[in-house]
Amino acid sequence: DIQMTQSPSTLYASVGDRVTITCRASQSINNWLAWYQQKPGKAPKLLIYKASILQSGVPSRFSGSGSETEFTLTISSLQPGDFSTYYCQQYISYPHTFGQGTKLESK
């Protein structure tokens, strides 16, 4: 199975900050990577797929980059509603494994 490792596990930031979350794959996944946002008690929401394509309706302050084994999710200017948990997921091979999550908390 492909292992996905996110860092950091918890990130403290303030409204207006630029934040970056990293996701590393244990082997090359080309660009078959998605990012999800999950708020407490809610289902995850797709933000970005194929490493850098913004899902329809997602604000442009979210962006993704990377390829092969290293990927990043960047929020250019943090908004109050962005304090959530973020997960990466590879979908090149089964099982479609997720990272362990990064919780974005208010400083």
Place this chain on the structure above:
Amino acid sequence: QVQLVQSGAEVKKPGASVKVSCKTSGYIFSTYGLAWVRQAPGQGLEWLGLVSAYNGDTNYAQKFQDRVTMTTDTSTTTAHMELRSLRSDDTAVYYCARTWVDWPFDNWGQGTMVTVSS
């Protein structure tokens, strides 16, 4: 619009089985698959497997291979996930999500809480 609506919460005893349903609407059912993901309390997301709504083909995580069955019913555009021989560590919220080959999970159900307790 695409909607996935899951069945309600379940409480089961250890050793029992549970069947969760996922009613879909707003798209052509047979052109996608349905994946199942679970989340134990306070934990991350765990992929259980997926089923094709086109031909019923499945792919299960090895960890659940012996205990899970995923099916679809094209007449009602509904997917089902049955998990057998339940243990306390199966207590989790179970989600269905629309997906397919080279496609992420773009729409999710609201989740179904399954509690396993004696």
